[in-house]
Amino acid sequence: MTWQPVQIVGGAYRDDTRPFSCQDTVNLLPLKAERPGGKSEWILRSAPGYRQFVATQNRPVRGAHNAEGLLLMVAGRTLYRVNTNKTTTVLGTIPGVGRVGMAHNQLEAGNEIAIVNGQSGYVYNTAVGALSPITSAAFPGSYVVDYMDGYIIGVDPFGRFWFISDLNQATKYSTLDRQDAEAQPDKVVTAIVYGDLVLVFGERTGEFFENTGAETGTFQRVRGVTMDIGCAAPHARARMDNSIYWLGNDGNVYRLQGNSPVRISTSAIEQAISGLNWSNAFAQVFEDRGHKVFYLTFPDGHTWGYDVLSGEWHRMQSFGLNRWRLNTLTSWRRKWYGGDFSNGKLYELDWDEMTEDGAPLVAERVTAVSHAYGNPIIVDGVRLEIDVGRADVGVSDHFCSISYSDDGGHNWSDPAMVSIGQAGEYRRTVELRQLGMTRERVWKVRISSPAKRDIIAAAWKASGGRS
Structure with missing residues (x-):
């Protein structure tokens, strides 16, 4: 399996029919690159x-x-x-x-x-x-x-x-x-x-x-x-x-x-x-x-x-x-x-x-639905790339939580807490592995760190499973 991009960046678009779309963007500003050559076409910039x-x-x-x-x-x-x-x-x-x-x-x-x-x-x-x-x-x-x-x-x-x-x-x-x-x-x-x-x-x-x-x-x-x-x-x-x-x-x-x-x-x-x-x-x-x-x-x-x-x-x-x-x-x-x-x-x-x-100041992004047109998917891992800035020595909550939903945002997994960098680090790749089987998945990322936390890109490792 290879890493494939996940649509992490987007605006707030939570429909009453959640399996259709339950996207949300809180305390983050979607920003499109104005010139080619960047790491990704969009980022989620930390709101002031x-x-x-x-x-x-x-x-x-x-x-x-x-x-x-x-x-x-x-x-x-x-x-x-x-x-x-x-x-x-x-x-x-x-x-x-x-x-x-x-x-x-x-x-x-x-x-x-x-x-x-x-x-x-x-x-x-x-x-x-x-x-x-x-x-x-x-x-x-x-x-x-x-x-x-x-x-x-x-x-x-x-x-x-x-x-x-x-x-x-x-x-x-x-x-x-x-x-x-x-x-x-x-x-x-x-x-x-x-x-x-x-x-x-x-x-x-x-x-x-x-x-x-x-x-x-x-x-x-x-x-x-x-x-x-x-x-x-x-x-x-x-x-x-x-x-x-x-x-x-x-x-x-x-x-x-x-x-x-x-x-x-x-x-x-x-x-x-x-x-x-x-x-x-x-x-x-x-x-x-x-x-x-x-x-x-x-x-x-x-x-x-x-x-x-x-x-x-x-x-x-x-x-x-x-x-x-x-x-x-x-x-x-x-x-x-x-x-x-x-x-x-x-x-x-x-x-x-x-x-x-x-x-x-809690930032949150609920992504678009990732799916394989109803076919089963084995999710081996998910990866986020976050520009976190410099965290002060002694900062204890420089973390993010990641959870997921397989029913369009009605129910969520227990959040996994992951460090997004030690003091002195600027860019951090966050990764979770062995995330089960599904037919569709929505990801929720929440960050409450007192340091910068721009979300640059996301990817997952997924392959077809048996029906």
Whole structure:
């Protein structure tokens, strides 16, 4: 028998009919080689872990925003400025417990950062260093805000209309600068800026608006350009890679191509989220080292990530949870920072950190089905090639576990624990022998090592057995 390749790399694609496909990819990023000549065509890259940057006594982190180098964070009911020396400065109070929307404009001597919680709004003026409530009678409240051409954009929390502020005045609003759904009667859910347009999502439709330059009624609908896809939740949309990504009202995930929605979710993901609460879903993005990832978190379910670089989906999952701990992702000073959903901490993400602030960051890959078209197979061995990086002396859990299923992922063998390298080693081949007879096999690899653990390739020794 000779070693034959096993499809180890792939995205998350776990169908309800598991013998058809039970693939899963957790805390790993599928990455395709961009040039020939590598060890394999794909690898599974370790997702970045994180360590504490600042800690607050308030929870959760409800929102974060980088306003031209000034990082603001809402944790609990408190608005903080995050300082480069890993301290925070209290700036004021933002009532509520849910997510907040944040956006900023430009002033002659600084910025105005608008912060909304659904019922009310607040503005932090960097020029005077003061936080004040929006008291304009024409401001209805909003769950989300965005910025375009000097205007702060919001959506009425009852879905009646969307609106803009006065020009370069985040605290002032007019009832004359409101727009409702025009193409079809539809409740407005959210809005987001797309290039030189505003994309306004209803429950069932999407419309585009442009700045006409008029003193009132400044934004008008672009005629003849509509979508028959709405958005499922106010925060379930994000801007990335010169496009808009969102969770549609039909439970599919879309990317905007031109002015048309293109489905990027798979039937497996749509099955997985079908029974969840879509109204609480929220989106965020991560763009680093070529990866451009749209993350969609369901607080009552999982966190799914779509990477434009590979076109594959994966999951992020924190230890002891179904979802990822990170409630926010913000780029600041050429690094990425994530806010915790429960403890008020802000973390610094790091590709070389393989824990979640000291907690295990467990990577898992469940492979595609290996089979011989129903013929019996004797499995003499399986081999994995893992680039593990350098483990510190004294590290005791530099191991992986390997198990397998012969019934499409319903039942699994007892996991075999295998070392993936001693201190000072970089590349490790892991091998198991005498693994029985089967007609099909799925492999599960789990790694919780605090050092790098990129999965490069896999192979097995298998031959035909007697029926």
